[in-house]
Amino acid sequence: MSRVVEVVAGTLIDRDGRFLLGSRPEGKPYAGYWEFPGGKIEPGEAPFAALKREFHEELGIDVEEATPWLTKVHVYEHSTVRLRFYRVWRWMGEFEMREGQTIAWQTPGELTVGPMLPANGAILKALELPSLLPITCAHEIGEEVILKRLAEAPPAAVLVREPGYTREALARFVVEVAARVRPAGGKVFVNADPAWLAGLPVDGVHLSEARLMAADSRPDFAWVGASIHGAESKAKAEALGVDYLLLGHVKATPTHPGAAPLGWDGFECRLADGCPLPVYALGGLAAADLPDAFAHGAQGVALMRGAWR
Known part of the structure; x- marks a missing residue:
């Protein structure tokens, strides 16, 4: 296996049980595909710290409460990534599309955007399960x-x-x-x-x-x-x-x-x-x-x- 890139991603969940997806901007692999927001963990950076930083840099919001959820390794053509997913329960601020992306709130089991980044199929299914x-x-x-x-x-x-x-x-x-x-x-x-x-x-x-x-x-x-x-x-x-x-x-x-x-x-x-x-x-x-x-x-x-x- 090639070097594993450590990545953190967050599933924002609102009061109605909906979750947030974002489109990948032009210039990145799989541009136009939809994903859960997040990004690479910097060397020496804790996963939760990376999550907070990425959400502030990409969407202009400050994550206040999140809990660890799933960890998935996926092999893409360009890299192998270890995705650490968090469920984000509370945040502050107004959304700003700082990378030119689009966002969409989705209901579990009723996806209306696509295509999805290949690593996220099992994550979408897990969102259909209750607490x-x-x-x-x-x-x-x-x-x-x-x-x-x-x-x-x-x-x-x-x-x-x-x-x-x-x-x-x-x-x-x-x-x-x-x-x-x-x-x-x-x-x-x-x-x-x-x-x-x-x-x-x-x-x-x-x-x-x-x-x-x-x-x-x-x-x-x-x-x-x-x-x-x-x-x-x-x-x-x-x-x-x-x-x-x-x-x-x-x-x-x-x-x-x-x-x-x-x-x-x-x-x-x-x-x-x-x-x-x-x-x-x-x-x-x-x-x-x-x-x-x-x-x-x-x-x-x-x-x-x-x-x-």
């Missing part, structure tokens, strides 16, 4: 509780996980979940053998770590997630090209009695200098843990029992 991912536990608290909550407040996505359910029982429950979530625009992911899901109203399959490690190729679903616990399964998930990961357990949880939790430092360590996939923190967490999850590089928080209280 909170509820996981069903009907085998513990009953289907009625979960279906009632889903009808009252359909989430942007839900993961159906019901160990011990027969294929027929799971199919029936998935149909009930989908009837409450999908009409509102939400996604239904199911933790099961992919073969079980043929013909069911689902958007994706979630692979247990065992199924992930046994897989020879990515299952044929629009969305594929996976559970991981260490470097080996993380590498397999990246090679398989899944769309998101669950990593835990961060705090003590009844699902793993007596097992030592990772803690937030352990969670961040497992990501090993970043990850190209969005990672949900899992295990004993609540919506109130989102700030800690963001600060340690997570996509958000996956909730099991805490989602249905």
Whole structure:
């Protein structure tokens, strides 16, 4: 591999959940393509300092709050770059197009500009995922509780996980979940053998770590997630090209009695200098843990029992 160019990029997210893209100006490689604003990290410069500098130089704004997100290596014809993405939650100032570029606010899943810089396809898909991912536990608290909550407040996505359910029982429950979530625009992911899901109203399959490690190729679903616990399964998930990961357990949880939790430092360590996939923190967490999850590089928080209280 040629020398890797260290680059930082920021995804500005406004109050409506939209994100900002900018066009590459004339004179640069891929001129006219759209990208997330950012630029090269100078020697000895910290990534967050580079992010603040680039946004001030390019767009005239001052970044006030940002959290690390995804790290992706991409090989272009002219160079190999390591892109460190941040989500930018708060900034000050008025936008100034200081390099003659154009900007556009976009809604996740509804891109209206193009073409996109090749490295950014997976980033756009990650933006369609919510910060909170509820996981069903009907085998513990009953289907009625979960279906009632889903009808009252359909989430942007839900993961159906019901160990011990027969294929027929799971199919029936998935149909009930989908009837409450999908009409509102939400996604239904199911933790099961992919073969079980043929013909069911689902958007994706979630692979247990065992199924992930046994897989020879990515299952044929629009969305594929996976559970991981260490470097080996993380590498397999990246090679398989899944769309998101669950990593835990961060705090003590009844699902793993007596097992030592990772803690937030352990969670961040497992990501090993970043990850190209969005990672949900899992295990004993609540919506109130989102700030800690963001600060340690997570996509958000996956909730099991805490989602249905």
